Each structure stands twice: as C-alpha cells, then as structure tokens.
Amino acid sequence: MDFAYDARTNELREQLLAFMDEHVYPAEPVLAAQLADPDRAPWTIPPVVADLQAEARKQGLWNLFFVDKHGIPGEHGAGLTNLQYAPLAEITGRSPQLAPSALNCAAPDTGNMELLAQFGSAEQRERWLRPLLDAEIRSAFAMTEPEVASSDATNVATRIERDGDEYVINGRKWYITGAMNPDCRILIVMGKTDPAAEPHRQQSMVLVPRDTPGVTVKRGMTVFGYDDADHGGHAEVLFEDVRVPASHLIGEEGAGFAIAQARLGPGRIHHCMRAIGIAERALELMCRRAGERVAFGKPLAEQGVVQDWIAESRVRIEQLRLLVLKTAWLMDTVGNRGAHTEIQAIKIATPSTVEWILDKAVQAHGAAGVSQDTPLAQLWAGNRTLRLADGPDEVHKRSLARRELRKYR
Secondary structure (H helix, E strand, C coil), rough: CCCCHHHHHHHHHHHHHHHHHHHHHHHEEEEHHHHHCCCCCCCCCCCHHHHHHHHHHHHHCCCCCCEEHHHHCCCCCCCEEEHHHHHHHHHHHHCCCHHHCCCCCCCHHHHHHHHEEECCCCCHHHHHHHHHHHHCCCEECCCCCCCCCCCCCCCCCEEEEEECCCCEEEEEEEEEEEECCCCEEEEEEEEEEECCCHHHCCCCEEEEEECCCEEEEEEEEEEEEECCCCCCCEEEEEEEEEEEEHEEEECCCCCCHHHHHHHHHHHHHHHHHHHHHHHHHHHHHHHHHHCCCCCCCCHHHHCHHHHHHHHHHHHHHHHHHHHHHHHHHHHCHHHHCCCHHHHHHCCCHHHHHHHHHHHHHHHHHHHHHHHCCHHHHHHHHHHHCCCCCCHHHHHHHHHHHHHHCCCCC
C-alpha cells in the first residue's frame, strides 16, 4: 500500500479544507442559533444546511462517498475509491453536525443510496435514488427494534406478509435516524417474511413511503439528552397494517439479512473515517486550551499529565488512521468480504479510542468541557453511540475472535 495520497485526493483535500475554513466553521454558530429559534418548525433541517449544500455543489464537493463501483454518472458523484474518500470523510468529521450533510455524505442517506444503487430495481432507483442523490428528499433505515436484542439482526420481529399484490407490515422500530425530519420521504424497513426459514433467510426489506397509511412517527428519541435535530432526529415508528405494492420489495424475499450486511460494511468505515476527524478536532481544542490556561503557576501545557494526554492522543490517532486506510484499501482491492476482519477491527477500535481522546479533551477544559460552550460534549455523545450503532462492540469482538480461533482448529 502506498501511503501517499494521489493527485486527485490531494486536490480534493485542499479544496475541502478551504471549504471548511471559509464556509463550514463560520456556519457552526449560525446552526446553533437556527436550532434555538423558537419559530423553527419542529425537526426541520435549519436553512444554513441548504446554503452550504448549494456552495458544495457549485464547488463539485458532492456525493463524494459514492465509490466508482456504482457507476453513478459524474454529475452526481466524484467516482472516488474508498481509499480516496477516507481522508475527505475525516475532514468532514471535524464538524459532524454540518459538513457531512453539506456534501450530501451524511448517514443514513449514504447507506440507503448505496443500498438502492446495489440492490434496487430500475424503477426504485429512479423514484428514490435520484432525488436522494440530489438532496431533494431524505430517507431512513428502519431496522432496530425496542422489544428484541437488535445486536442479533435475526431477532427482528416486524412482520412483512404477502397479500396478493401487496405486502402488509406490522411492527415497531426505534432510533430510526432521520425519520423525524419532514423531508424524510422513504423508509427502508427490515422485517420477517418467512419465520420458518433458516435464521438468515427469514428477513426481507421493503420500501415504505413515510406518508403511507398506518405509519405513525410516534416520538423523537434523544441521545444522552441531545435530540440531534440537525440530522432530523431519531424516531420511534409504529407500522400498523401498512400496505405497499409488492414492487417495493428490495431484491428478493429472504435477502434482507444479506442486504443489511452489505449496507452496514461501508457505513461502518464511513463512521470510523469521520470519527478520526472528531479526534483531531478534540486534540486541537485540548492543545489550545492547554496553552491558554494556567494552574498552579504554569500553563496546563507544561503539566506532565496533560503532556501525556496530548502525546497519547497523537499516537492513537495515527494508529487508527493507518488501520482505517488499510481497510479502505482492502475494500477497494479485494472487496468488502475480503476486508471483513479489518472492518470489524476498526469498528471495535475507533469509537472507544476516540472516546478516550474526547474524555481527555473534556478533562482539560474542566467545567467548560461538559457545557454547551464547546463542541466537546455533543461530540462525546455522538461518538459514544458508535459503540452501539451498526453493531455493538461485543458482537464485533465475538465475530472477530471466532474468525481468529478458526485458524487453529
């Protein structure tokens, strides 16, 4: 693996870094003010995001996540590889509330677009993928359920039953990211079509327009007290005798589990790429704070314990970045299946390591670190959820250990 970024990546990095300095960072206080506006319609995305999207499109910083294997026309994506996208996603992670959305590279839409590109029919792609690529609508991925252990996706209890030319859906989902947003027009719903089949062939996925009768968006779910309204929130959604045409099935019956795994693999590395950017920003804030504050007669930067935090943070960031780049390179060269071990490794290592760095940055800031006056508290809350999202640490460790043990049997 060549550790140098190629010319295209360097060009986009310089362009994106300038975009962050000139547009994204100055927009952060604007976003905070718009979110706090009492006249804002509930759960709507603040208008500053649309302003940034218009500028990003003008500069060609649009749909960068769409790697070239999907063959999306050039006007909709940059056609990058995972290895090229990794350092760009890291930069957007420095402002996770704004930058990914500004570039139309925010979850869950990215994963949903890749799913539709890979498994959707021509009709499904035209109806839903095209407007998602143009950021005309938003989407949600309805998999997690409150009444079963969703760490085991075979537990999904929502029923999807065939009735003539329709499917009927009944079930309850929660923490469905983006579903509170009025611009969310489509839900990708995973449920069981055949409970009698073998465990990994019981599930299927269907497309459910959010305004379909029987779909009730019951409430917004908070994350450590944050409503994440800037991303459209996380919803509890009830499906009661919801009917959709049979043509809304994605792929074939029984393929839901396999499709979910194909969707979650790229999603996991995208989270990790952005998390490295979060760590870089936390370290920057920690260093600036350490140079400004004086305790016991000298700056925090001269205190041995703080120097230890800073040194450890740099070492850990570099370790994570190398592992993420290796994983991206493997995904490009041998495919997602061939990079399975590394995808699990980064999903285990990155959120917990970034959590450690954020914790030290909070500690260096004292009371300010847990306040709304720095981004650290919200960054910590968002990063902590990554140890649950797309599979909890323990599931990935279990799978990785079994794969390792298999070599010795």
